Amino acid sequence: MNASPDVTLVDVDETVADQLLQLAKRDASPDEVAPPLGGPGWNLERTAWFYSYHHAAAGGLDGPAAEKSWAVFSGGRVAGSVRLKRVTSAGTPSAETGIWLGRSFRARGIGGAALHLVLEEARRAGLSRVTARTLAGNAGAQRLLASAGAQLIFDDDGTVRAVVEL
Numbered sequence: 001m002n003a004s005p006d007v008t009l010v011d012v013d014e015t016v017a018d019q020l021l022q023l024a025k026r027d028a029s030p031d032e033v034a035p036p037l038g039g040p041g042w043n044l045e046r047t048a049w050f051y052s053y054h055h056a057a058a059g060g061l062d063g064p065a066a067e068k069s070w071a072v073f074s075g076g077r078v079a080g081s082v083r084l085k086r087v088t089s090a091g092t093p094s095a096e097t098g099i100w101l102g103r104s105f106r107a108r109g110i111g112g113a114a115l116h117l118v119l120e121e122a123r124r125a126g127l128s129r130v131t132a133r134t135l136a137g138n139a140g141a142q143r144l145l146a147s148a149g150a151q152l153i154f155d156d157d158g159t160v161r162a163v164v165e166l
Helices: 015-028 044-055 110-124 140-148
Strands: 007-011 067-074 077-087 093-101 129-136 151-154 157-163
Touching: 007 110, 015 044, 015 067, 015 077, 044 067, 067 110, 077 110, 093 110, 110 129, 110 140, 129 140, 140 151, 140 157
Parallel strands: 093 129
Antiparallel strands: 007 067, 067 077, 077 093, 129 157, 151 157
């Protein structure tokens, strides 16, 4: 799939997962990519979680994990990852999304193009709403989500919930 000649979403197989992990290790904070497991840095627990997560998400929105992840490629290079996970939302077919990009790929329009592509995937899957959550201090993520038509809701816990009605 392609939003522009430069940004595509690619299914994550073992080879792509290896490329994503190498990008994450050299160009992102571990906390941007994986939960805080086993201490700081890219330790064995985080690395195992990373591979397990992408393996489970390979089953797609209708698979056992009800989640799909893609690698974001820009100019033929792996730039990060984006996901959709089905969630229950008052009877409305919904999913949650999240994205991370390597530092060297940020602020170049790649995140917006990847978000556009994942919202297209959500529409194709018959979803009516996509949500995301970011920190109140992450102005870049808030701008990205707002540019996709998200309503931003500032919560008391220091996070911002974004809701895109499809």
